[in-house]
Amino acid sequence: MPTFASLLTSVKGIKPQIVKKVCEKRTSSAYYWDGSGPLVVCLHGFPDTANTFHLMVPALVGAGYRVLVPVMPGYEQSSVDPEGNYHITDLAKNVVGWVDHMGEESAHLIGHDWGGVTAWLAAAMYPHRFFSVTSIAIPPLKHLGAAILQCPSQILKSWYIGFFQLPLIPEQIIKFNDGVFVRMLWRRWSPGWDAPEALVRPVLDALDDPSVTRAMLGYYRCLGRIFHRQHQQGRRALKLPYQVPCLMISGSDDGCMDSRLFELAMSENDFMAGAELYRLMGAGHFCHLEKPALVHAKLLSFLEMHPKGAKKLADELAKQLG
Secondary structure (H helix, E strand, C coil): CCCCCCCCCCEEECCEEEEEEEEEEEEEEEEECCCCCCCCEECCCCCCHHHHHCCCHHHHCCCCCCCEEECCCCHHHCCCCCCCCCCHHHHHHHHHHHHCCCCCCEEEEEECCCHHHHHHHHHCHHHHHHHEEEECCCCCCCCCCHHCCHHHHHHHHHHHHHHHHCCHHHHCCCCHHHHHHHHHHHHCCCCCCCCCCCHHHHHHCCCHHHHHHHHHHHHHHHCCCCCCHHHHHHHHHHHHCEEECCEEEECCCCCCCCCCCHHHHHCCCHCCEEEEEEECCCCCCHHHHHHHHHHHHHHHHHCCCCCCCHHHHHHHHHHCCC
């Protein structure tokens, strides 16, 4: 089990359980807080770890939800794919595998950064497996390419994606000088906010393993193989409207994904179950860490609007018990 999620601790006396999932000889890990409510799965991004949800987990558990925070594939040595396959469709299937592993038919899904990318595609490919999807900092995928063309500033902000396509050099730069590159990304993506060392240091610790470094970069390298057969199922799914309720949370000052992309990438006909955009003024890419109280209030309100909200489930049980 990775040791870099030290911020994920007991909540209301509930200690996180370490859950393991084995698939094709690779072992993935997750942190799990038990309870009686619906399951919420939280997916982290880059350059980040499961620690990114250390403020959100107490809010969710306190509201009665059970919470699962997986370590994204490749972010620990035991789950590294020797072939370097980190296509988004594979990541989406991995999320469904976690829901299956927890013995659930459906769950609420929350994702930030690459976790948001994964959440969008998982909800598109397997809508019957999710009560809702919440994407933090990532616009809906269906029209994202066209939206970027209408927002030239995003092309400049995405320079690092092209850099990551280079062989060998990114592996050296990303770890150079105590992670100066990673620290630079955190500063630029959330300008005006100083990320605590307790959040950045675990990322650098994970990067100490060369196989994990290659895996993190592999996400972007697979993204560049847009016509790979692994993307076909995902492309088909994105041609259809989203069939689950969607919440999008964006920081107005996001230095990674221009917040204007959300409106440009949204179409009313793309959301059969409704969609909502919540923009946080003065926040950046890590808005859930910068303005946690606002994010948590909005998120819990959104989750309660749907049939499996924890409070509604508890109220139904209370009525049954008289």
